[in-house]
Amino acid sequence: MTYGFDGKVVIVTGGTSGIGLATAKAFADEGAFVFITGRRQEALDAAVTRIGGKVTGVRGDMGHLDDIDRLYDTVQQTHNQIDVVFANAGGGEFAPLGAISEEHYQSTFDSNVKGVLFTVQKALPLLRDGASIVLNASNVSAAGTPALSVYSATKAAVRSFARNWMLDLKDRHIRVNAVSPGVTDTAGLNQLFGGGEQAKETKTYLSGLIPSGRVAQPEEIARSVLFLASDEASFINGIELYVDGGQKQI
Template sequence: METQVLKGRVALVTGGTTGIGFGSAKRLIEAGAIVYITGRRQQVLDEAVAKLGPSAHGIQADAASKSDAQRVADTIKAAHGQLDILFANAGGGHATPLADLTEEQIDSELSINVKGVVLTVQSLLGVLKDGASVILNASITADMGLPGFAVYAATKAAVRSLARSWTTDLKDRKIRVNTISPGVVPTEGYSHEQKMTQQQVDDYVARVASEIPVGRVGTVEDIGDALVFLASDASSFITGIDLIVDGGQTRVYAGKN
């Protein structure tokens, strides 16, 4: 099977320094792409670029800032002229009981997960090549009704909706827009966003794995593999979809008969 399916293509992964973004950048590079990653923390960005190797480039940027998003677009345009693949991945949030939600948390999750995705795609419109593939990172939480995740889940429902609207807006340029909805994928975010200890993560993973038909939680590479598919010509007849990558958790009964 051809492995370098993205050879020479230029990709951007926002929030590519850790977790799903990092694993996706790794898979894009393995498939032959030149990959730009962004993140807010310069040191973490530098470490990620070093780990990813010579096909990776870092741009320190906050996805929720219009001027940063424009600077990212300008940098890629100056270096390559155009962009073939965009993974708008930067995002996050954490569980908080409804009564305890602060205005600050609501603003922060809406700002990064929704405004940030809009600004990212909007800023790149003049750089995205006709025929490019745009993938937005959503979440299975958009379907699930998980305790404490109302605002986060609502932001991810918004992301899915944005993708469907942009599929229409960009169809004349043959730009495909899809979302990926990851299931449970333990990442650095579980400690620094969710504030979980390693023991809590281990206990959660052990418990939730029994609810997932494939019998395990996901890896960042699982999401990267789905991303490479949506980024490549193998998915040229697919647009406007939500690709659920959750080991069957939200669609299949995992218990015993």
């Protein structure tokens, strides 16, 4: 199935690995002009090569407003408007209450909340009327998770953005939705779980908690993002789409 993105201009922040990389590749495979961001030039270059097609890499940290400005300055060098923004960049680490540092709080909120806010806000002059915005939230915002309170709070904020921004943008007919992945097999997740055998054991344990009996692959999340961004979802607005194998439904 194709979603009609040939010739469209798509922004994917945090597009060098995991869900962002898979989503950028899926858009590129459909013929879109894709702009990805990443903080490390080496990883950015590798992602551009892997994605192929009409993709442009822009080095930057979306928690820094100057880097967001540089992203959109790059877009404007070749395009007059943007059709899709997938605000994906972000991350987090474990930190239980009692061991949360100011640095942990600040860096997590800058990356996951500030970055999403200003990625979208600074795109508004370029977004065409009728464009689509997809925010990457997480199913951890809907239930308690040990040692992930700060990360979970940021993702709850992202989900709230979708509800509010669809109202702010209704006169321009710009839809805003959130995708909330569950446990997804990415390099970032392996690192969070300690890598190697420890990460493998943790994912095996978590698979037992998921009705589908396994963790997600990044490409499965990517397909959900493309659907929400496409005209196939033209009457879907402000939702949180769980892509977690049913975990949050039990």
